Amino acid sequence: MRSSLLFGTDVPDSEDEYGGGVRAFDLRLVGPAVGAWVTAALLIGGAAVVAAWVASLLLPLTVGAVLQAYRRPAPWKPALAALLACCAAAAVACSGRLAFLEASPVTALAAREAAADLEVVLSEPPRPKAGAHTGTESRSAGERHTVAATTAAVTVPARPGGDSRLPTRVPVVVVASGPGWGGLLPGQRLRLTGTLVPADGGGRARALLLVRGPPHEVRPPPGAQAWAGRVRARLHAASAGLPSPADALLPAFVAGDAARVPASVREEFRASGMTHLMVVSGTHLAVLTGAALAAARWARLPPWAAAAAAACLIAAMVLVAGPRPSVLRAALMALIALAALAAGRPRGGLAALSAAVLALVLFDPDLARAYGFALSVLATGGIMVLAPGWSRALRARVPLAPRWAADAAAVALASQLACLPVLVLLTPEIGWVAVPANTVATPLVPIAMAGGFATAVAAQALPAAAPVLAWVPGAAVLGIAAIARTASDLHHAAPPLTAPPWRGDAAGALALAVLVAAVLVLRGRARTAFLAGLTAASVSVAATTCALKDWPPRGWALAACDVGQGDALALATGGGQAVLVDTGEQGSGVDRCLRDLGVDRLSLLVLTHGHSDHAGDTVGALRGRTAHAALAPGGFASSPGAEHLRAEGIPLHAAEAGQTWTAGPWTLTVLWPERGPDGGAEDSENDRSVVLHARWTPPPGIDALPMTALLTGDIEEPVQRALMHGEGVQGVDVLKTPHHGAKTQEEAFLTATGARLVLTSVGRDNSYGHPSPETLAVIEGFAGEHYRTDLHGDVAVVPGPGGPEAAPRGRGERDGGGGGVSGAAPGSAPSGHRRVACCSYGFHPGLPRHPRRRRRGAAGRPRRRRARRLRPGRRPRGGRARPGAVAGHRGQTGRGRLTVAVR
Numbered sequence: 001m002r003s004s005l006l007f008g009t010d011v012p013d014s015e016d017e018y019g020g021g022v023r024a025f026d027l028r029l030v031g032p033a034v035g036a037w038v039t040a041a042l043l044i045g046g047a048a049v050v051a052a053w054v055a056s057l058l059l060p061l062t063v064g065a066v067l068q069a070y071r072r073p074a075p076w077k078p079a080l081a082a083l084l085a086c087c088a089a090a091a092v093a094c095s096g097r098l099a100f101l102e103a104s105p106v107t108a109l110a111a112r113e114a115a116a117d118l119e120v121v122l123s124e125p126p127r128p129k130a131g132a133h134t135g136t137e138s139r140s141a142g143e144r145h146t147v148a149a150t151t152a153a154v155t156v157p158a159r160p161g162g163d164s165r166l167p168t169r170v171p172v173v174v175v176a177s178g179p180g181w182g183g184l185l186p187g188q189r190l191r192l193t194g195t196l197v198p199a200d201g202g203g204r205a206r207a208l209l210l211v212r213g214p215p216h217e218v219r220p221p222p223g224a225q226a227w228a229g230r231v232r233a234r235l236h237a238a239s240a241g242l243p244s245p246a247d248a249l250l251p252a253f254v255a256g257d258a259a260r261v262p263a264s265v266r267e268e269f270r271a272s273g274m275t276h277l278m279v280v281s282g283t284h285l286a287v288l289t290g291a292a293l294a295a296a297r298w299a300r301l302p303p304w305a306a307a308a309a310a311a312c313l314i315a316a317m318v319l320v321a322g323p324r325p326s327v328l329r330a331a332l333m334a335l336i337a338l339a340a341l342a343a344g345r346p347r348g349g350l351a352a353l354s355a356a357v358l359a360l361v362l363f364d365p366d367l368a369r370a371y372g373f374a375l376s377v378l379a380t381g382g383i384m385v386l387a388p389g390w391s392r393a394l395r396a397r398v399p400l401a402p403r404w405a406a407d408a409a410a411v412a413l414a415s416q417l418a419c420l421p422v423l424v425l426l427t428p429e430i431g432w433v434a435v436p437a438n439t440v441a442t443p444l445v446p447i448a449m450a451g452g453f454a455t456a457v458a459a460q461a462l463p464a465a466a467p468v469l470a471w472v473p474g475a476a477v478l479g480i481a482a483i484a485r486t487a488s489d490l491h492h493a494a495p496p497l498t499a500p501p502w503r504g505d506a507a508g509a510l511a512l513a514v515l516v517a518a519v520l521v522l523r524g525r526a527r528t529a530f531l532a533g534l535t536a537a538s539v540s541v542a543a544t545t546c547a548l549k550d551w552p553p554r555g556w557a558l559a560a561c562d563v564g565q566g567d568a569l570a571l572a573t574g575g576g577q578a579v580l581v582d583t584g585e586q587g588s589g590v591d592r593c594l595r596d597l598g599v600d601r602l603s604l605l606v607l608t609h610g611h612s613d614h615a616g617d618t619v620g621a622l623r624g625r626t627a628h629a630a631l632a633p634g635g636f637a638s639s640p641g642a643e644h645l646r647a648e649g650i651p652l653h654a655a656e657a658g659q660t661w662t663a664g665p666w667t668l669t670v671l672w673p674e675r676g677p678d679g680g681a682e683d684s685e686n687d688r689s690v691v692l693h694a695r696w697t698p699p700p701g702i703d704a705l706p707m708t709a710l711l712t713g714d715i716e717e718p719v720q721r722a723l724m725h726g727e728g729v730q731g732v733d734v735l736k737t738p739h740h741g742a743k744t745q746e747e748a749f750l751t752a753t754g755a756r757l758v759l760t761s762v763g764r765d766n767s768y769g770h771p772s773p774e775t776l777a778v779i780e781g782f783a784g785e786h787y788r789t790d791l792h793g794d795v796a797v798v799p800g801p802g803g804p805e806a807a808p809r810g811r812g813e814r815d816g817g818g819g820g821v822s823g824a825a826p827g828s829a830p831s832g833h834r835r836v837a838c839c840s841y842g843f844h845p846g847l848p849r850h851p852r853r854r855r856r857g858a859a860g861r862p863r864r865r866r867a868r869r870l871r872p873g874r875r876p877r878g879g880r881a882r883p884g885a886v887a888g889h890r891g892q893t894g895r896g897r898l899t900v901a902v903r
Helices: 002-007 030-041 047-071 075-102 105-112 224-237 246-255 263-271 281-298 303-321 325-343 348-363 364-370 371-397 403-426 436-440 444-461 472-493 505-520 524-547 589-597 638-646 717-723 745-751 773-782 811-816
Strands: 116-122 144-157 163-167 171-179 190-198 207-212 558-562 570-572 578-580 600-606 630-632 652-654 659-663 666-672 690-697 707-711 734-737 756-762 785-788 796-797 805-808 855-856 862-865 898-902
Touching: 030 047, 030 075, 030 348, 030 364, 047 075, 047 855, 075 105, 075 348, 075 364, 105 116, 105 144, 105 190, 105 207, 116 171, 116 207, 171 190, 224 303, 224 444, 246 444, 246 472, 263 472, 263 638, 281 303, 281 325, 281 444, 303 325, 325 348, 325 371, 348 364, 348 371, 371 403, 403 436, 403 505, 436 472, 505 524, 570 589, 578 589, 600 659, 630 638, 630 707, 638 652, 666 717, 717 745, 745 773, 756 796, 773 785, 785 805
Parallel strands: 171 207, 578 600, 600 630, 630 652, 707 734, 734 756, 756 785
Antiparallel strands: 116 144, 116 190, 144 163, 144 171, 190 207, 558 570, 558 796, 570 578, 659 666, 659 898, 666 690, 690 707, 796 805, 855 862
C-alpha cells in the first residue's frame, strides 16, 4: 500500500511487483489501447466522411486478420487482430460522433455566428472569467463567467412559419456576462439566448455561446449534484480561517476546485511542476482507496466488500471533482483494479491503465486530443514502468537513502520524463525543477490530502470542528506552497539552465520523444556514448549561446516582446527601468523578455484593456520587479488583474484622453479613451483600449533624431475613424498594428500614420487568421519596414541619426536560448551595438522576406535601396555612435523617474 501511495497508481499493488520480486508486465492491451488512441486523435479533428472511409478500410482488414489467426495460428496474429479491431472501433466511434455533430443545427448556427435560443445542461460549476478575445462584452454588463455545458435543445425557424424546437447534444462553452451565474451547479438545466460562434483551439467544445444577462428558466440541480455542491461549499467555509494561500489551496488539493487560487500561486505551481496536486488524479484516489482498503482489512471484511466500499468513495470523489479527463482515467483504472481484487485475480497496473484508455477513447473520442488526458496517462504509465526499477537502482547506489526518498525521486523523475513530449507543447521549455520540488514535497502530500478528506467529512458531520481540523492539512499545504515558491524562483532564476528552451510544436515534441526513447532503450556502452554526446552538444550550444549574445542591441528604446497571440511592449527609461505596455497571456513569456532586456523595475505599467491576451500576465511582469504606477481604462479596477496590482501595492490610475506621463526620455500622451465613466465605447472591450502617442527625446550627447510611436491596443474601425484626423496620429515613426493585424482596420487610419516602421505582435499559427491578408496589403503599401513577432521573435527599435532602425532577434535565436542581457542597459547610447548584417533591412536567415526598407527622396517619393550583405568584420551602417556620444547616458529625468501632468 505504501508503494502505491507514492507511485500514484490508484490502487495498492502487491509487494512482489514493486519489492524484491519483479513480475513481467501484462502488455497484451497496450498495443490495442495505443492504436485506438492514435486513430481517434488523428480522426476526431477532421470530417465524418474521412473517419467513415478509414473505418471501411480497417473493418475488412480486421476480419481478414481474425480469419488468419483462426486458420493459421501464430503468436503475433491475435495481437495484430486485436490492434486492427480496436483501431476500427475508434474510427467507427469518430465517424459517428463527427456525423452527429455535423448534422446538428448548433454547428450550422455557429458557422453563421447567428443568434440562438438554447436549453443547456451545465457540465461544471461556472468559473470567473479573467478576460476574453471576443471583444463583444462590456464591463458594465456585470460579472463574467465561463462554463462548460451540453446543449439539450435548440429553437430553429420552421418552414411554414413559427419555430421548431429540436433536441440535440453538442458540447459548448458559455461565455456569460451578468448576474446570477456564480451559484449555479453542474446538472442544472437552463434556457439561454445568445450568439453562437465557432470554437477555436481544437478542444472538446464545438461552439461558444455568448450570453449577456442572467440565465432564464433555471431548474434545480439533481440531488447528487446538490450534495456535491454542499460538500465544496462547506470545505471552503472550513478552510476560510487558514492563512493565505492555504485557504484557497486546500479545496484545490481535495476537490480540484482551484477557482479561488490567486494567479500568482497558480503560476508558482506551474513553474515548479506541481500543478497536478490541484487536479484530482490518481494520487487522490490512491489515498482514498488505500484508506478504504486499510479500514476494510482492519474490520476483516471480505475482498468484495472492501472493493465495494472503495468504489463508493471513488464515485463520490468523481461527483465532487467533476468528470475531468484525469479524474475519469484514474477512476476507471481504479475500478478495474478493484474488480480484479474482488474476483481474487492478480492486479496488473499496466493492463488496467490500457483497459481504461481503450474504454474512455471509444466512449468519448474527444479525450484523445485532451492534454489533461494525455498527461495523466503518460505520467501513470511512466511511473508504473520506470519508477520501480529506478527506485531499486537508487537504493543500491545510495544505501543510506531512505526508501521513501528513493521512491519519491524515482516517481518524480519517471513522470516528468514520460510527460516531456506533451509538456513542451504547452510550454516550450524543458523544466527539470519539478523533479526535486515534487521529491521534497512527497512527505507532505499524504498529510495534506488525507487531512483534507477528513476535513471535508468533518465539515458535513461536525461543521464546528472542521475549521480546527483544517489546520492539520493546512500546515502541510503551506509547506507545499513554500516549496512551490522556492522552486518557481529557481525556475525563473536562470532560464537557459533551469528551463532550457525547446521547440513548442509537433516537430519539437517528436524530437524530444525520440531522445527520451533513446535514453530508455539503449543499454551499456551505447547509452553511455549517447548520453555523452547529448551532454557535449548541450554544453556546446549553451556555451556558444552565452558567448555570442548580441541581443538586445545597445541603445534600444522600444522592444516588442514575442508573447504569442498577445501584446507586450517595453519602452526603455534608463537605469534598468522601462514602461511596459500590456503583458500578454498568462505564462506567455513577458517575464523572460523583460529579463533579457535587463529590466528589473517598471516606471509605469500600462494595461490597454482587460482581455487576457493583453492583461493576463501581470504576475509574470511583476515577478521580482516593482512598478511605480499602473494605467488602465475606466472600469478595470474590478478585474482580477487589478486585484493583483492592489496586492502588490501599485496605485492604479484611470486613463483619459489628454493625460501626459513622462518617464525618462519618453513622453506618453493618452489619446483614447475619451473622458467619462464609460470611456466612449458602449459595447466593445477592444474599443476601450488605451491608445498612447509616445515621443522619445534623445538625451544630451546622444546623436539620434527624436522618435515617435503610436501604440494602439486593440482598437477597431469606430475608434480609428475618430482618431485618424486628430493630433498625435499622423506622421509617426513607429506604429504598433491595432488588434494583431485583424481585418477590422480602417485603411485610412493606417495610411494616415505614415509610419516608416510597423510592429505587429501576433502568435505563430494562431487560429484567428491574424494578421489578415487585407491588413498586410495596406501595411506593405506605406511602411518601409514591417516586423512580426510570429516570424522575427522579439524586435528592438534603436533610434539613430537617420531615424529608428529595427533589430529583430529571430525566433530561432530565442527558442535556442539566445537570451540574456548583453551588457546593454536600457536607455544606453547606440554605441557599438552589434547586429546581424542580414537583419539590418528586415531580413532574417530562414524566415520569409519582408518589404525592404524604403527611404524618402527629395520629392517625397519612396526610393528603393538594395540590401547589402556585409563582409565579415564590417559593421552595418548606424552600428557605431558618432564621436561625442555618451555611452550609457540615462537621460535628464534621472534613472527613469516618473512624472505625470494632466492637461
